[in-house]
Amino acid sequence: MKEKLTAVLDDHVLGRPGPPIVLVLDEVDRVFGRTYQYDFFGLLRSWHNARAMRPAWKRLDLVLAISADPADAIRDANQSPFNVGTRVRLDDLSPAQVAELNRRWRTRLRTPELARLLDLTGGQPYLVQVALHALATGTHTLGALLDAGRVDGGPFADHLSRHRHVVDRDASLRRELRRALDRGRCDNDGAFRRLRALGLVKGRDRTAVSLRCRLYREYFAGGVT
16 A cells, blocks of 8 residues: 555646645644554655665655654654655644634634633644634534533543543553642653653643643543553
C-alpha cells in the first residue's frame, strides 16, 4: 500500500508540471492505535526525504496537525516526520481570541457564556474549535458541553479517549498525572515533560503542576490510578 500511494503521487501528481503542492493532514493523531500507525508516519517521512533526492518531489510540502505528543507517533525517531522541518506550537487562546472565534462562528455566546467555555477548555485551540463547531451546527447546547462529566458520547470524546489510551499504557504517566491531580506536582521529571508535551498539564517545572483545563481535570479525576 505504501508503494502504491507513493506511485500515485509520483506518477499522477508530482510527475506532471505544475505549481508547488502543500499536503495538509489534520488530526493525524487519529491514526494512533491503528495497525498501520508506524507505517503511516514512516511513509510521510520517506516523502519528506524524497524531496532531497528527486527533483519533482521538491514541489511537495507537508503540514501535519497533531494534538498529542509527536514522540508517540513512531518508535524509530529516524523515521519520524516530526523531527524534521519547523514545529509550530499553538498557545492557549486568549479571551479576546475566543470572542473573535465566537463572532466568526456566529455562535452568539455572550461574555458570561464565553467565560464558562474558556474555563472548560482553558483556551486549548482544538477544544475551543470543537466546542464552537458543535454549537454552530446545533449538535450540542452550551449546557451539554459544560457538563464535562458526560463526555463519552460528546464532541470531545475521541480527543479524550486518545489521550487516555496514551496515559493508560504507561504506568509512569498514570502515576504522575494522578499526582498532579492530587498534589499539584510531579516527582518524575521525564513523565512531567511528556504530560506537558501531550498538552494535559501546565507548569514551568514539576513542582507546580496543574491540569490544563477543567475538562481534563474532571475527565481524568476519577479514572487515573
